[in-house]
Amino acid sequence: MDKVKRAERVIVMTRVLCGLPNQIIPYGRFCEMFDLAKSSVSEDVAMIQKAARDWNLGEVETITGAAGGVRFRPRVLGSEVQAFVASLCEKLNAPDRMLPGGYLYLSDLLADPEIVRKIGLIMAGPYYGQGVDFVLTMETKGIPVATMTAVALNVPLVIARRSSKVYEGSAVNITFPDGKGGIETMSLARRAAQNGQRALIVDDFMRHGGTARGMISLMAEFGVSVAGLAFVLAQEAKAPLSQLPEHPLMLFTEDKERDALKVRPAPWLEQIA
Amino acid sequence: MDKVKRAERVIVMTRVLCGLPNQIIPYGRFCEMFDLAKSSVSEDVAMIQKAARDWNLGEVETITGAAGGVRFRPRVLGSEVQAFVASLCEKLNAPDRMLPGGYLYLSDLLADPEIVRKIGLIMAGPYYGQGVDFVLTMETKGIPVATMTAVALNVPLVIARRSSKVYEGSAVNITFPDGKGGIETMSLARRAAQNGQRALIVDDFMRHGGTARGMISLMAEFGVSVAGLAFVLAQEAKAPLSQLPEHPLMLFTEDKERDALKVRPAPWLEQIA
Numbered sequence: 058m059d060k061v062k063r064a065e066r067v068i069v070m071t072r073v074l075c076g077l078p079n080q081i082i083p084y085g086r087f088c089e090m091f092d093l094a095k096s097s098v099s100e101d102v103a104m105i106q107k108a109a110r111d112w113n114l115g116e117v118e119t120i121t122g123a124a125g126g127v128r129f130r131p132r133v134l135g136s137e138v139q140a141f142v143a144s145l146c147e148k149l150n151a152p153d154r155m156l157p158g159g160y161l162y163l164s165d166l167l168a169d170p171e172i173v174r175k176i177g178l179i180m181a182g183p184y185y186g187q188g189v190d191f192v193l194t195m196e197t198k199g200i201p202v203a204t205m206t207a208v209a210l211n212v213p214l215v216i217a218r219r220s221s222k223v224y225e226g227s228a229v230n231i232t233f234p235d236g237k238g239g240i241e242t243m244s245l246a247r248r249a250a251q252n253g254q255r256a257l258i259v260d261d262f263m264r265h266g267g268t269a270r271g272m273i274s275l276m277a278e279f280g281v282s283v284a285g286l287a288f289v290l291a292q293e294a295k296a297p298l299s300q301l302p303e304h305p306l307m308l309f310t311e312d313k314e315r316d317a318l319k320v321r322p323a324p325w326l327e328q329i330a
Numbered sequence: 331m332d333k334v335k336r337a338e339r340v341i342v343m344t345r346v347l348c349g350l351p352n353q354i355i356p357y358g359r360f361c362e363m364f365d366l367a368k369s370s371v372s373e374d375v376a377m378i379q380k381a382a383r384d385w386n387l388g389e390v391e392t393i394t395g396a397a398g399g400v401r402f403r404p405r406v407l408g409s410e411v412q413a414f415v416a417s418l419c420e421k422l423n424a425p426d427r428m429l430p431g432g433y434l435y436l437s438d439l440l441a442d443p444e445i446v447r448k449i450g451l452i453m454a455g456p457y458y459g460q461g462v463d464f465v466l467t468m469e470t471k472g473i474p475v476a477t478m479t480a481v482a483l484n485v486p487l488v489i490a491r492r493s494s495k496v497y498e499g500s501a502v503n504i505t506f507p508d509g510k511g512g513i514e515t516m517s518l519a520r521r522a523a524q525n526g527q528r529a530l531i532v533d534d535f536m537r538h539g540g541t542a543r544g545m546i547s548l549m550a551e552f553g554v555s556v557a558g559l560a561f562v563l564a565q566e567a568k569a570p571l572s573q574l575p576e577h578p579l580m581l582f583t584e585d586k587e588r589d590a591l592k593v594r595p596a597p598w599l600e601q602i603a
Contacts, residue, residue, distance in 0.1 A: 063337055064336055064337045064340050064377055065377065065380070065381045065384075067337050067340060067341050067344075068340050068341070068344050068377070068378055068381040068382075068387075069381055069385045069387065071340075071341050071344040071345055071348070072344055072348060072382075072385075072387045072388075075344070075345060075348035075349070076348070076404075076447075077444075104337055104338065104341070105341055107338070108338045108341040108342055109341075109345075111338075112342045112345075114341075114342065114345045115345075131349075156496065156497060156498075156499045157496075158496055160496050160497040161497070162497070162498065162499055162519075162521065163497070164489075164497075164498055164519060164521075164522065165486070165521065165522070168464070168480075168486040168487045168488055168489075168522075169486055170480050170481045170483075170484055170485065170486065170487070171350075171484075173477065173481070173487075174349075174481060191441070196469060196470045197469045197470055197473070197489065197491065198489075200470070200473040200474065200477070201473065201477045201487055204446065204473070204474045204477045204478070205477070205481075207441075207443050208443045208446070208447060208478075210443075211443055211444075212443065213438070213441040213442055213443065214441050214443070214446075214474055215441055216437075216441075216470065216471075218470065223429065223430075223431055223433055224429060224433040224434070224435070224436070224535075225429075225435065225437055226429045226435055246435075246437055248435065248437075248438065249437060249438070249441075262497075
């Protein structure tokens with residue numbers, strides 16, 4: 058067989074890397090595919106690294122050692138993040154977004170494949186290399202963004218339920234204050250998490266923090282540590298929810314007179330390179 | 331500025347195409363990026379097409395005309411689909427999968443990012459070019475695979491709820507027989523779907539077909555046609571659920587004596603090229 062040309066090889070390698078985010082692909086895999094020496098594969102990888110850097114395609118890292126290889130971490134450029142979140146805020150601040158009772162209609166944004174994919178990448182950003190074993194969310198509306206965050210980090214998605222289900226086997230149930238004076242319950246299958254693991258909590262909306270605190274307590278029950286919390290939209294609070302890192306995309310304040318919410322981008326987004 | 335080299339250009343273009351599945355990217359976008367004539371961009375695209383064909387990376391199509399450009403549709407090779415689904419069946423047929431009452435523990439598989447991503451691609455496969463406007467699922471367990479199917483098709487994901495929620499505005503509620511002698515309710519925000527649209531129904535599990543029939547009725551209420559139904563695991567039935575195309579990944583039969591389910595790959599997967 059003729060050797061495969063470099064331009065063709067880098068197309069194939071780029072496709073493989075894009076399809077397996079945050080995973081170390083051993084050089085050996087590419088050596089075998091193309092019947093090539095490691096030195097040639099290294100040159101190809103160097104070319105992909107350069108293109109990724111020059112064109113802001115994400116992070117392409119080479120890892121040395123026995124378990125070494127090349128790893129792709131999709132990232133969104135800081136300026137693109139800021140423009141994207143500003144456009145989300147603009148949509149959310151439109152008057153037709155408000156529902157009776159001071160609620161915001163978010164479902165269409167959380168349904169859009171490009172928006173959800175981009176939110177997943179932004180949420181994953183601060184948590185690459187943080188030893189996250191799984192993403193945790195509470196049903197229902199946060200599941201699509203939590204799925205995309207888990208895919209970017211290449212870790213499982215674990216979904217807490219409002220009540221335990223027969224098809225999930227034995228479960229740990231907790232009750233937690235909903236932050237509005239009531240009590241809610243949350244349930245997670247025993248098989249879903251192991252002692253000593255590390256979770257990233259993702260949710261679409263955080264107002265009083267009841268659900269988020271519930272998820273933190275639930276993780277404590279499983280002996281799982283929490284790396285941080287990521288929200289699509291969170292209430293601007295005087296005090297933080299906990300001592301854990303928080304990464305909301307957008308913050309809102311209540312405008313009681315107009316019975317409306319005012320939404321702005323979270324300040325930490327300004328620091329993304 | 332020096333012209334960007336071909337190998338570097340095809341890396342960038344491959345990355346852009348992978349990130350925007352089932353979307354027509356106009357040639358003009360690449361001409362501008364690289365300050366190149368359309369003829370050179372065409373040659374680059376032809377090279378990506380050839381690599382995609384030779385290495386089974388998915389479908390790269392060129393679309394002519396005013397709204398023309400290049401479109402990438404990720405696909406999984408037939409032999410890979412068959413091996414993947416066979417391995418899922420093997421996992422599901424393991425004795426420790428059975429839960430009391432004849433239920434199967436599926437949650438860990440539906441949590442795995444690579445499994446969910448691959449299922450999304452397989453489910454999207456028969457529906458590229460079928461005019462699907464959105465993917466519909468019923469909360470909760472099917473949402474991750476439905477998200478990945480929607481991302482592959484580049485259409486929104488719409489989630490039906492068990493009851494209407496204040497933060498989703500006015501809703502259409504229906505009741506439907508659950509197929510086991512009971513009645514359930516299903517709710518969808520009015521804003522979530524429009525008359526004349528076309529939906530692909532995705533769910534994780536189908537036993538009596540109550541929920542699936544409920545989703546078909548719900549779509550009729552909105553004047554939305556249904557392109558087909560895709561399930562991760564469906565009961566092997568004597569009669570089809572409806573006259574709509576069905577694409578289950580796996581079929582199961584009940585083994586009443588052992589109080590267990592027996593799972594096998596769905597026959598249509600054999601026809602994937």
